[in-house]
Amino acid sequence: KGAGVVIGQSDSGVQGDHPELADSYLGRDGHDAYRWYDPWNGSPKPFDFGGHGTHTMGIAAGNRVGVAPDADWIGCVNLARNLGNPAYYLDCWQFMLAPFPQEGDPLRDGDPAQAADILNNSWGCPEVEGCDPLIYQSAVAALRDAGIFVVVSAGNSGTNGCGSVDAPAAIYDDVYTVGSVDAQGNLSEFSSLGPVLVDGSLLTKPDISAPGSGVLSSYPGSTYEIASGTSMAGPHAAGVVALMWSANPKLIGNIALTEEILNRTAQPYQGAYPTCVDGSKVPNNGSGYGILNAYEAVRQALLAQ
Numbered sequence: 001k002g003a004g005v006v007i008g009q010s011d012s013g014v015q016g017d018h019p020e021l022a023d024s025y026l027g028r029d030g031h032d033a034y035r036w037y038d039p040w041n042g043s044p045k046p047f048d049f050g051g052h053g054t055h056t057m058g059i060a061a062g063n064r065v066g067v068a069p070d071a072d073w074i075g076c077v078n079l080a081r082n083l084g085n086p087a088y089y090l091d092c093w094q095f096m097l098a099p100f101p102q103e104g105d106p107l108r109d110g111d112p113a114q115a116a117d118i119l120n121n122s123w124g125c126p127e128v129e130g131c132d133p134l135i136y137q138s139a140v141a142a143l144r145d146a147g148i149f150v151v152v153s154a155g156n157s158g159t160n161g162c163g164s165v166d167a168p169a170a171i172y173d174d175v176y177t178v179g180s181v182d183a184q185g186n187l188s189e190f191s192s193l194g195p196v197l198v199d200g201s202l203l204t205k206p207d208i209s210a211p212g213s214g215v216l217s218s219y220p221g222s223t224y225e226i227a228s229g230t231s232m233a234g235p236h237a238a239g240v241v242a243l244m245w246s247a248n249p250k251l252i253g254n255i256a257l258t259e260e261i262l263n264r265t266a267q268p269y270q271g272a273y274p275t276c277v278d279g280s281k282v283p284n285n286g287s288g289y290g291i292l293n294a295y296e297a298v299r300q301a302l303l304a305q
Contacts, residue, residue, distance in 0.1 A: 002068025002242035004249065007060050008116025008148075009235075010078040010092035011053030011123065013038070016046025018054060020062035020218040026072045034099035034114045039091040040080035044102065048220045049080040055227055056122045058218030060235035060242070065217045065224070067239025067294065071246070074099065074116055079123060085130050089123075093139055097146055117245060117252060118149045120238040121175075122231035124167035131168050133199035140174040147253025149241050150175040153234035154206040155192035162276035162285055164192040165205040171196045176259060177205045179288060180212025180233040186271035187286055188213045191230055193277060194285030204283050207259070208266055210236035210292040237262070240294045244301035251304055261304065265297045266290030 006026060016025050016036075025046060027035030036046050048054045053075070061071045076092035078084050091106075096119055098110030125131035143150050152175045157164040170177045170192070180188035191212065194205035212233030219225040244261065245252045269287035273279040277286035 002061065002071030002239065002246045005068070005071045005118065005242040005245045006116045007068070007071050007073045007118045007120060007238055007242055008075070008096040009053060009057050009060070009073060009120045010076045010089070010096065011056055012050035012079045013043070013048035013053045013077045014046045014057045014075045015048045015054045015220045015222070018058070018218050018222050020058045020065060021073070023063070024061050024069070024072050026074050033101040034111060035074045037092065037095040037102060038077040039088055040077050042102065043077070046075055049077065050082060051220050052079070052122070052231065054220050055217045055225060056120060056231055056235045059215060059232060060120055060239040062218050067236055068242035068246070071239070071242040083129060084123065084125065086125060086135055089125055090139060093143065097143060097148065112146070115146065115148060118238050118241050119143070119151060120235045121150065121152045121169060122234050123153070124155050124170055126167045133168060133171060136168045137172060140169055140172050144174045144255055147255065149255055149258060151234050151238040151241070152177050153230035154179040156190040156229050158189060158191045158193055161274065162193045163195060163197040165194050165196055166198045170205065171199060171203065173203055176237060177207045178230060178234045178237045179206035179209040180230045181209045181271070181287070181291055182213035183211070185291060187273070188228065193274065204285055206288040207283065208237060208262060208288040208290065208292050209233065209269065237292055240292055240297055243294060243298050247298050248301045248304055251301055257304060261300045262292070262297055263289040265293050265300050267293045
């Protein structure tokens with residue numbers, strides 16, 4: 001169920017005392033240093049400024065609505081409003097790589113031994129926020145080198161057609177990019193499509209698809225909401241990686257093998273594709289390798305050496 005694995009999330013925050021999430025917050029003993037960081041407002045304990053982060057964290061690790069209910073989590077606020085900038089996004093990744101106290105110096109006080117194992121990133125940084133295609137390339141490479149599995153939602157520009165996976169960090173080969181399907185197993189109309197054109201790489205994206213339409217999860221005020229977006233699909237993948245690494249700790253930090261198992265065990269996509277996507281190829285620029293299959297991924301993880 002995810003025990004022994006830490007999921008880190010950068011988002012609008014998290015309602016830390018939500019019934020779905022309170023017992024899995026790594027700072028639940030009252031020690032928030034190294035567990036929570038808010039570079040926007042300096043909130044001392046987990047707080048959600050918008051609702052989005054509580055919803056996505058619940059999908060990954062909620063007690064009743066989450067994929068990995070026994071996983072622990074740490075959090076960082078990179079979107080105290082629904083608009084960010086490169087500095088705040090990098091602040092949070094620095095915290096996830098080497099957590100530090102709220103008032104500490106990231107370089108002097110950062111402790112990689114307390115890093116998250118898996119990162120959920122249900123956000124993108126478009127040009128209007130000051131991002132260019134190369135801005136996070138070295139950051140995601142460093143996270144991968146550290147053995148941290150970086151999950152990124154593909155984006156919600158699918159109605160613009162192919163090439164709509166166009167914002168960092170979803171465009172990078174070093175991250176695991178997740179698109180959205182609905183309850184019938186069809187691609188969500190909003191789910192962004194590859195290939196990656198903005199940097200000339202022509203990478204096939206997304207890597208995989210997961211439920212993202214009409215997803216029930218936790219919400220501030222100790223409530224629940226139904227929401228849609230690739231933001232909801234990404235934490236499904238983060239949760240499944242937590243299940244895999246909990247089931248077989250030998251896999252922790254082995255990004256390449258974990259990705260290979262996720263891709264190999266994906267359920268073949270049976271739905272329709274936009275006309276610009278060649279559905280005869282796997283992976284392809286609509287569904288990636290197919291639909292995330294938690295049971296088979298964990299079963300194969302148990303066999304990994």
